[in-house]
Amino acid sequence: MxxxxxxxxxxxxxxxxxxxxDPRVVNLVCHYMSEEFGNASSVDHTWGDRAEQAIKQAAKQVAELIDASPREIVWTSGATESINLAIQGSLSPNPEKPHHIALLPLEHQAVLDTCQMLEKRGWAKLTYLQVDSKGRLNLNHLEQVCTEGLSLLCVMAANNEIGNIYPIQAIAQIAQRHSIPFLCDASQAVGKIPIHFNQWGITYLAISAHKLYGPKGVGALVVKKGYHLEPLIFGGGHQKGMRSGTLNVPGIVGLGEACRLRQLExxxxxxxxxxxxxxxxxxxxxxxxxxxxxxxxxxxxxxxxxxxxxxxxxxxxxxxxxxxxxxxxxxxxxxxxxxxxxxxxxxxxxxxxxxxxxxxxxxxxxxxxxxxxxxxxxxxxxxxxxxxxxxx
The missing domain is CATH 3.90.1150.10 (Aspartate Aminotransferase, domain 1)
Incomplete structure (x- = not known):
């Protein structure tokens, strides 16, 4: 060259x-933009039926890659929205006593900015977990912090700068022992390393399509069965009332196909x-x-x-x-x-x-x-x- x-x-x-x-994803996205352009919420004709079926198929494909149930998938515009929905939707506004959140100081800005916004309003107290000079998490400190009582624990699956992979299974087990909801930003990890959402006991998992050879502007939040989030967006009560708005069918289909291909390859x-x-x-x-x-x-x-x-x-x-x-x-x-x-x-x-x-x-x-x-x-x-x- x-x-x-x-x-x-x-x-x-x-x-x-x-x-x-991925070119194979591009072809499918284009098909659902130009040929199968139906609204998945249109229940009165077959165009809507086919769009709804495509959404269900995509949910199955995402769920299979991360060991989750298709019913646990909430579609979003990407990991940033997913993270905001998980944090703000799980914590009540203006609480009598500030929520206690523990998080890695290395988290993506979407996590840091959202948590720091809650802290600035007086709605949350933040504890930053200890890391060493290589960015490795101190699990003993995490265990100690969890004994203090937490409203939410935030630890990413893999860092977007230095690339560290974190022991999510062990972290989820610690969170479970102390009955603490656990948000994992897995946008850099899904499709690159194995993730077992249900087996490991993760509460919320954020995914972004454009990090795994899918289109930009679409993602998902995986919400453990039995948990419900207050919405950030209102207007129609879509997706069990957690995220309103017309579904981005081409993007969602693209995310599903990208997950299917990652599962295989x-x-x-x-x-x-x-x-x-x-x-x-x-x-x-x-x-x-x-x-x-x-x-x-x-x-x-x-x-x-x-x-x-x-x-x-x-x-x-x-x-x-x-x-x-x-x-x-x-x-x-x-x-x-x-x-x-x-x-x-x-x-x-x-x-x-x-x-x-x-x-x-x-x-x-x-x-x-x-x-x-x-x-x-x-x-x-x-x-x-x-x-x-x-x-x-």
């Missing part, structure tokens, strides 16, 4: 921000992705001697490579490769906002490591050629910046 080709077709290594939509795909990630890490480590790999390298997503190059500003690297290589300096949840990563700050990494941090995400459609070319582009950028800084 020459430089000109790279400019016209940049290498995509930002799979944590969003994944390309996840194990083989993730093994191949991990091998490509490891090759990229090896190539970069060989050429960039100061390179640091952040996070828990023994328990991380197959496609995650989060690195720091001390002394080399990450913005300078991105500026040099952005037309040829898509990588990021952190989460895509605050687009356009330049600020230090709250994840890396919680890890208490040195300022140089934070300033030089880069997130690379490898995925299903990444090729071996792209891995080699990405390593070359990053190495070239590193050397150019190093020479420039040495000349100052």
């Amino acid at each position: 020459d430089t000109e080709v790279s400019k016209n077709h940049p290498i995509y290594l930002d799979y944590h921000a969003t994944t390309p939509v 996840m194990i083989d795909d993730e093994n191949a992705i991990a091998q490509k990630r490891n090759r990229l890490q090896s190539l970069l480590s060989t050429k960039i001697p100061d390179l640091i790999v952040n996070g828990d390298t023994d328990n991380r997503l197959a496609g995650n490579l989060h690195i720091s190059i001390p002394g080399i500003p990450n913005s300078a690297v991105v500026a040099r490769v952005r037309h040829q290589l898509a990588i990021s300096t952190g989460s895509a949840c605050s687009s356009g906002v330049e600020a230090p990563s709250h994840v890396l700050q919680a890890l208490k990494l040195p300022d140089e490591a934070v300033d030089g941090a880069l997130r690379l995400g490898v995925g299903k459609f990444t090729t071996d050629t792209e891995i080699k070319q990405a390593a070359i582009l990053m190495t070239q950028a590193y050397r150019q910046i190093q020479q420039l800084l040495e000349g100052l």
